[in-house]
Amino acid sequence: MKKLKLVVIGNGMAGMRTVDELLKIAPDMYDITVIGKEPYGNYNRIMLSPVLAGEKHFDDIVLHTQKWYKKQGIVLVVGQMVVDVNRKKKQVITDAGLSFDYDRLLLATGSVPFIIPIPNHNHACVLSFRDIQDVEAMLLATQQKKRVAVIGGGLLGLEAANGLLKRGVDVTVIHDVPCLMNRQLDSEAAHLLQAQLEANGMKFRMGAMTKEIVAKDDQNLSHIAFKNGEDLATDLVIMAVGVRPNVALAKQIGLQVDKAILVNDTMQSYDPCIYAVGECVQHRGSLFGLVAPLYEQAAVCATHLAEFGIGRYIQKATATTLKVSGVNLFSAGDFSGANAEALVLRDTTSGVYKRLFIKGNKLVGAVLFGDVQDGSWYFDLIKQQQDVSAMRADLVFGKQELADAI
Numbered sequence: 001m002k003k004l005k006l007v008v009i010g011n012g013m014a015g016m017r018t019v020d021e022l023l024k025i026a027p028d029m030y031d032i033t034v035i036g037k038e039p040y041g042n043y044n045r046i047m048l049s050p051v052l053a054g055e056k057h058f059d060d061i062v063l064h065t066q067k068w069y070k071k072q073g074i075v076l077v078v079g080q081m082v083v084d085v086n087r088k089k090k091q092v093i094t095d096a097g098l099s100f101d102y103d104r105l106l107l108a109t110g111s112v113p114f115i116i117p118i119p120n121h122n123h124a125c126v127l128s129f130r131d132i133q134d135v136e137a138m139l140l141a142t143q144q145k146k147r148v149a150v151i152g153g154g155l156l157g158l159e160a161a162n163g164l165l166k167r168g169v170d171v172t173v174i175h176d177v178p179c180l181m182n183r184q185l186d187s188e189a190a191h192l193l194q195a196q197l198e199a200n201g202m203k204f205r206m207g208a209m210t211k212e213i214v215a216k217d218d219q220n221l222s223h224i225a226f227k228n229g230e231d232l233a234t235d236l237v238i239m240a241v242g243v244r245p246n247v248a249l250a251k252q253i254g255l256q257v258d259k260a261i262l263v264n265d266t267m268q269s270y271d272p273c274i275y276a277v278g279e280c281v282q283h284r285g286s287l288f289g290l291v292a293p294l295y296e297q298a299a300v301c302a303t304h305l306a307e308f309g310i311g312r313y314i315q316k317a318t319a320t321t322l323k324v325s326g327v328n329l330f331s332a333g334d335f336s337g338a339n340a341e342a343l344v345l346r347d348t349t350s351g352v353y354k355r356l357f358i359k360g361n362k363l364v365g366a367v368l369f370g371d372v373q374d375g376s377w378y379f380d381l382i383k384q385q386q387d388v389s390a391m392r393a394d395l396v397f398g399k400q401e402l403a404d405a406i
Contacts, residue, residue, distance in 0.1 A: 003031045006305065007092050007102040009082045009249070011036025013045060014278025014294040015108025016064055021302030023072065029306060033075040033100050035082055035092070038131060041066050045131065046291060052135050052163030085253045087271060104273055104305055107250060107261060111243035111279040111289075116151065119212035125221045126213060126237045129160045138238065142169050145235035149224055151210055152240035153180040155322060158197070160238050162325045165202055172203040172232060174210060174224070184320045184331045189369045192353055196327045205232060213237055245280045245287060258282055265312045267301040277301050283313060290318050319379045321372060330375035333357070333365035333382040340364055343396045354396055361389040374398040 006022075008015045011034050019032060036042075040062070047061040069076040080094040085105065092100045113128035115121050125145065127137050138160075142148065146169050150161045153175025161171045173180075179190035180197075194204060209227040216222045223231045245260035256262045256270045260282035267275050267283075277297040279289055288294060293315070300311035319332035334340070340357040347353075350370065356378065357365035362385050366378040377399045381388060388395055 004029060004103040005101055006030040006032045006104045006106065007100050008032065008034045008106045008108060009092065010106075010108030010110055010278070010280075011038065011040075011042050011076070011078070012108055012110050012278065013042065013063070013291065014110070014298055015106060016042040017295050017298035018106060018108070018277055018301045018305070019074070021299050022305050025302060025308065026306035030104070031075075032073075033077065033102075034069070035077040035080060035094060035100075037079065037081045038133070039079045040132070041069065041076070043132065048129070048132065048135055049159040049163050051132070052129075052138060052160065053166040054163075055166075058132055082249060085249070087253060087274075090273065102273075104275065106301070106305070107255075107269070107274060107276040107280060108278050109246040109249060109280045112246045113239065114242045114244050115239050116210065116241060118210060120215050120221075121213065121239070123213060123215050123221065123237075124219055125215075125235065126239060129156055129238055129240050130243070138164065138236075139167070141236050142167055146170055147233060147235045148172070148238060149174055149232055149234040149236070150238045150240055151224075152238075152242070153177075153204070153206070154183065154240065154242065155181060155320070155324075156242075157238075157240035158324050160240050161202055162197075164238075165200070165325070170203075171201075172205060172234070174205045174208050174232070176207065176209050178207045180204075180206075181329075185329065185369075186335050186337070186355055186367050188355070189329070189331075189353055189367050192351075192369050193324070193327060193329065196351075197325055200325050202325070243279065243289070245282070247280060250276070250280070260287055265300075265314075266304045266309075267297055267313060268304065275301050275305065284315065286315060290320070292316075292318055317379070317383050319375065321375055328368075328370060328372045330368040330372040330378075331366065332375070332379045333363070335365035335367050343392075345396045356396055358388065358392070361387050361392075363388050363395070371398075 042064040044061045050056040080096050083095045084093045090102050113130045148164050148169050148171050150157045151174045153173050161173050165171045179187050211225045211227045214222045223233045247257045250261045251257050261276045263281045278294050300313040303311035321330050340359040343356040345354040352370040355367045363381040
């Protein structure tokens with residue numbers, strides 16, 4: 001039986017997870033071609049921070065080596081970008097002039113860093129933090145440039161700052177609101193985090209709006225100018241203010257795009273031969289950045305590519321667990337506090353803070369600082385929407401304390 005042709009545009013984590021899942025359930029169904037603009041196999045972008053910090057090497061974070069693709073019979077096209085897709089002919093064209101026919105096409109184009117359009121944002125000493133080439137550029141630059149400003153106090157910005165701090169450079173994080181990681185933490189946990197990071201040597205400019213990056217010349221910076229009239233001397237700027245779905249190709253070829261590529265519950269675009277997964281998709285109004293939903297999308301997509309037709313992507317609550325500069329953090333669910341009662345535990349001696357949000361006798365959100373061992377348990381309670389009224393008095397003390405109390 002003649003194999004169908006599957007072309008995957010994007011060699012990142014979501015696209016290759018889909019390929020992995022497909023090989024498990026229908027290993028002989030497709031001739032697979034994967035096209036990626038980076039000159040490597042697939043690697044774990046989540047682990048870029050330890051590479052930046054010197055705790056891991058690039059080889060340690062590779063998920064699929066080039067030998068693996070060969071062994072699986074997959075054609076890997078590296079260092080090329082897809083510039084067009086002829087949907088009538090079902091043909092993909094790269095910037096090197098190569099063309100590939102497909103029966104099914106998978107778009108896994110990911111996202112692109114958002115760069116604030118301020119004066120000198122495109123200077124040689126202004127970098128983003130998105131891929132291994134960004135990490136290599138940072139490491140090369142910091143051999144000479146010892147004062148670094150990281151614009152963005154979210155997860156990505158703090159990871160970049162932490163990695164650079166471990167390399168021995170002077171790091172200042174600039175954030176436009178008063179709280180770090182304001183999407184993942186409440187204000188109290190955010191201030192605890194800032195205090196701990198300051199104790200580790202990180203500096204901050206909070207509530208600071210960047211007006212412009214001032215350059216000395218083409219290869220050197222002078223300072224960052226803020227809208228309130230203050231300055232910050234710096235040699236290098238890292239922009240880590242978020243990402244935008246990479247939808248340029250999808251728009252160009254006429255797929256339906258809102259903020260990202262619109263997909264249904266089977267990860268299918270409006271063209272039934274074209275699927276999409278990962279940070280480039282929009283499903284029922286939502287965009288995605290965490291690994292868990294991307295991998296769930298990959299599993300669903302694989303079942304439909306395999307023509308099993310059994311999977312359906314359902315959005316679930318997501319949790320953020322991280323360790324920044326030795327500080328353990330966890331957050332999940334809704335912690336805005338709107339119409340919810342908060343249960344709070346503060347232990348300043350041991351540096352532990354917990355805030356649980358309860359609405360209608362159900363746990364709806366949790367923020368943990370310092371002690372995160374009960375994070376997965378709280379997350380399960382949030383997902384299951386279990387009635388917690390019977391355990392309410394001891395809930396904030398954690399699973400073990402609750403078991404002892406019972």
